[in-house]
Amino acid sequence: MMHLYLHIPFCKQKCSYCNFHFSTSFKQKAEMVDAICKELKLRQHEITKPLETIYLGGGTPSVLDASEFYQIFQQIETLFEIAPNAEITLEANPDDLNASKVKEIRQSPINRLSMGVQSFFDEDLKLMNRAHTAQEADASIKRSQDAGIENISIDLIYGSPTTTNEMWKQNLKKAIDLKVPHVSSYALTIEPKTIIQHQINKGILADVDDEKQQHQFQMMVETLTSHGFDHYEISNFGKPDFYSKHNTSYWLGKLYTGVGPSAHGYNGRERYWNIANNSKYIQSIQQNKLNQEREILSPNDILNELTMIGLRTVYGIDLKHLKDQIPEELFAEWQENTKQFIEEGKLVLKENKLYLNPEFRFFADGIASDLFIV
Template identity: 50%
Template sequence: MAGIYLHIPYCKQRCTYCDFHFSTNLNSKNEMLQAIIKEIELRKNEISSPIETIYFGGGTPSILEPKDLDLIINQLDKYHNLSQLKEVTLEANPDDLTKEKLNYFASTPINRFSIGVQSFFEEDLRLMNRAHNAHEAENCIKLAQDFGFNNLTIDLIYGSNTTTDVMWAQNLKKAVDLGINHISSYALTVEEKTILNRKIESGELNPIDDQHQSDQFDYLVSFLEANGFIQYEISNFGKPGYFSQHNSNYWKGIPYIGIGPSAHSFFGVQRGWNIANNAKYINALKKGILPIEIENLSLKDQYNEMMMIGLRTIFGIDTNSIKDRFGSKIYTHFRKEVEQLHHENLVEEIDSKIILTKKAKFFADGITSRLFYVD
């Protein structure tokens, strides 16, 4: 089974921490939709197997009107086999989930929302420059549930200087009390070329406290585990039956295609990425040209990709496949590094699978890099 990701590159306003590809100018929206429609047509033969998952990301796909989403969904149905579709996720801002839109969504294949709540506290939302307020954050969840949408995930951000430990605990408790079955939670990260970074560099805001973030991550893990959630990926927690099927397929190395500007694709031994420029993306597709770069993955690249993805999940890294797939040289390197990490109590081996220990999860990226193979 395969998946399709669609990148909708528009937002109402710029969040202070965001470095994703998007625009707050919607003047090109209709041209963009036609370009996306064209890309779906041009890439119709890249995946022949039935589509299992579709994910509308961004940007803010909930900014689209019903006619816009109908256009995309109908085009996907025209060129792909959707008969075995299991999960269609739409990323949404709380202020977009109105009764009118939810009534429309209920008539579409969309059966899962990823809601960008980030926090239930006004001071956090103001710091992040979110488009919604705390009341909308809570109310949209209840509204979606009233319309029969129970497969909901919310994003929550921890480690901000505005988020006290008490506030963080209350954020998580509210999410659980609202009956949320999946939570994606990320540390507030300071990326270059963001408003947040400029404010910290200018002294307007204090730098992020690493220990503060680490403490809140530890509380996140323990609280959600105590409330029936499984940490199946470093930043993703789901109750049984509510793991993200689309993202899980990413982490298992299942092929997918990415449609829209800046969208990425993966084909096992190749990866590709579309140009991250709205005007150039639109102009290329007007000419019938796919604005995509393709990279052939060497054995070393494939191994490093497996390390990067596998160690972040409960699925782990299958040691039995390393030697057969990548050869003795890479396997020897892998075993040597794993033994050292095991000695430091950073990984453990269960049923021939390498997984991170509990204490290592906050530092996953650094630990993973130690397993990378470099010529």
């Protein structure tokens, strides 16, 4: 099976807590959609097996209208075989999901929504410069469910200066009460030269509190797992049968094709990424050229990547698979390094797989990086 990621670079606002912003104007939508469809044609030979997942991310691809969705899916269906019961996900902002938009989605092949809720409190959303309100977040979820879309994932942010422990408790309760089957949740991180960073520097806002973030992370783990969610990746919680198939393919090292400006892909030997500049991307595709950079993965790269993703998931690190991917002496060095962490109880070795002790989940990335070999 194969996996397809479409990066559709439209965004209506610049979030306060990051520099992630797309300059593509809405006047360029038609050109961008045409270019994405043309890139799919140019790369038709890369996808030789049925598509198990299709993920429309961005940006905010939910700003596309019905005709644009139709154009993209018509091209995919013309060029590729789609597996029965394929997971087809659309990233969406709550403020885009009015009744008309939800109806368009239901009439398309899309069968899963990933909604950027972030919080059910307006003070959090204002801090993050989100376009939607808490009421719109609630209404968009219910509206989608009423239309028959059951497979919904929501994003939540914890550890914000405005998010008290009680507010975080209420955010989690709201997600449970709404019966969403999947939650992706991330600690607030502050990028340089952002509005929030400026406010922190001026003393207008309190800085991010690591202890508060760790406490809210643990609150989330205990609350969601006690309500039937599986904590299958550090930042992801799913009810049985509602794990993200697309993201799981990344974590299991499966091949995927990335289409669109700045989209990344992996072919088993190397990683590649398209040019990020939207205008240059469109121009190159119009000239039947792929403007990409490629990186052949070294044995160390493979080792470090498998370490990182393995320790973040319930699947662990398959030692036999890892040993088959890298030189024997590199594997031996890495395995020697793991012994201290096993003795300290941070890692657990079971049936030739290495797992992170759940008690240390909040520190997963730090533990993984300690095992990296450069």
